[in-house]
Amino acid sequence: MHELKVTTERHTQLLDITSQVREAVRGSTGAAVLVYVPHTTAGLTINEHADPLVARDFEMALEQIAPDGWGWQHIEEGEENAPSHIRAALMGSQVLIPLRDGELALGTYQGIYFCEYDGPRTRKVFVTALS
Amino acid sequence: MHELKVTTERHTQLLDITSQVREAVRGSTGAAVLVYVPHTTAGLTINEHADPLVARDFEMALEQIAPDGWGWQHIEEGEENAPSHIRAALMGSQVLIPLRDGELALGTYQGIYFCEYDGPRTRKVFVTALS
Amino acid sequence: MHELKVTTERHTQLLDITSQVREAVRGSTGAAVLVYVPHTTAGLTINEHADPLVARDFEMALEQIAPDGWGWQHIEEGEENAPSHIRAALMGSQVLIPLRDGELALGTYQGIYFCEYDGPRTRKVFVTALS
Numbered sequence: 001m002h003e004l005k006v007t008t009e010r011h012t013q014l015l016d017i018t019s020q021v022r023e024a025v026r027g028s029t030g031a032a033v034l035v036y037v038p039h040t041t042a043g044l045t046i047n048e049h050a051d052p053l054v055a056r057d058f059e060m061a062l063e064q065i066a067p068d069g070w071g072w073q074h075i076e077e078g079e080e081n082a083p084s085h086i087r088a089a090l091m092g093s094q095v096l097i098p099l100r101d102g103e104l105a106l107g108t109y110q111g112i113y114f115c116e117y118d119g120p121r122t123r124k125v126f127v128t129a130l131s
Numbered sequence: 132m133h134e135l136k137v138t139t140e141r142h143t144q145l146l147d148i149t150s151q152v153r154e155a156v157r158g159s160t161g162a163a164v165l166v167y168v169p170h171t172t173a174g175l176t177i178n179e180h181a182d183p184l185v186a187r188d189f190e191m192a193l194e195q196i197a198p199d200g201w202g203w204q205h206i207e208e209g210e211e212n213a214p215s216h217i218r219a220a221l222m223g224s225q226v227l228i229p230l231r232d233g234e235l236a237l238g239t240y241q242g243i244y245f246c247e248y249d250g251p252r253t254r255k256v257f258v259t260a261l262s
Numbered sequence: 263m264h265e266l267k268v269t270t271e272r273h274t275q276l277l278d279i280t281s282q283v284r285e286a287v288r289g290s291t292g293a294a295v296l297v298y299v300p301h302t303t304a305g306l307t308i309n310e311h312a313d314p315l316v317a318r319d320f321e322m323a324l325e326q327i328a329p330d331g332w333g334w335q336h337i338e339e340g341e342e343n344a345p346s347h348i349r350a351a352l353m354g355s356q357v358l359i360p361l362r363d364g365e366l367a368l369g370t371y372q373g374i375y376f377c378e379y380d381g382p383r384t385r386k387v388f389v390t391a392l393s
Contacts, residue, residue: 038238040179046355048302053335061348073184086192093177107300128229169369171310204315217323224308
């Protein structure tokens with residue numbers, strides 16, 4: 001299992017980690033690659049990385065879908081991050097990408113995004129090949 | 132493949148099944164564990180299980196994101212559960228967690244939640260190790 | 263890895279691909295089947311396919327959860343599909359289904375849906391068995 005380090009700079013931020021994942025699995029002979037986030041206010045998604053505005057739209061949209069103003073119960077002093085948990089879960093804690101001839105079988109426009117909903121932070125991402 | 136039984140007590144309820152999954156995979160030698168729900172109004176998510184109020188927030192939030200009042204077409208007599216299907220799908224039917232030294236590589240605050248959206252019911256959860 | 267072809271006929275459309283996936287994995291001896299969409303405005307979900315109105319509800323609901331009218335930044339001339347990316351990601355790019363005795367361990371009411379959010383188009387779906 002490979003462990004990547006990701007550093008985010010904003011509260012809500014999608015970060016393209018495609019090349020880091022590709023590097024981690026170089027030479028793998030399995031059937032698929034599991035990318036996994038061991039955090040509860042960050043997630044992963046696969047989507048377009050040709051136009052960086054798609055990532056900005058994801059940041060806006062998740063904040064609208066699970067907005068700050070709802071009557072959240074999870075409140076820790078100094079940590080107002082209740083909706084961050086929902087936003088992360090709507091994206092999901094893992095993505096799984098098939099391997100073809102040892103390469104990620106991503107579509108032409110697809111990239112792998114780390115989805116930060118409670119940054120800025122330094123985060124971990126696990127990458128492992130499945131056979 | 133292991134089959135767990137889960138019993139829910141409310142219409143919408145997140146239930147922490149981390150210890151049951153951990154028990155089911157004890158001694159497994161694979162690379163990851165697949166947890167799967169064979170139901171259409173229940174799902175799975177991975178999120179914080181330190182503060183139980185996070186689970187309550189998930190219950191509230193999914194009912195807001197896909198509310199009862201929309202013009203749902205799927206209506207069966209005595210079974211008003213159309214939005215339950217969407218809520219379940221937003222969480223997803225499966226989670227996949229890497230194994231490290233035979234243990235679930237969950238983050239410090241992460242737990243595995245069964246997400247009931249049409250309870251109370253007795254439900255099944257499949258657990259299987261992938262190599 | 264098997265490659266399926268899917269043709270959609272509407273802008274937003276859930277299409278039941280269960281039998282195509284089942285056919286693709288016939289005789290497989292693995293532990294699970296990965297179904298993957300290499301597109302950024304289409305996704306996959308597992309849900310009820312007994313009543314086709316459930317699929318119609320999914321089409322309506324995702325258009326409400328991420329509506330056309332938000333201030334989307336991703337705009338390409340002639341291609342007003344920004345929310346399509348979010349809708350696809352909320353469903354997810356992959357599903358993973360356990361195999362039991364060589365058969366998909368789907369629940370009684372579960373089917374595998376291709377989720378089109380920017381059709382009509384001809385699309386690809388990858389299917390691969392994991393061991």
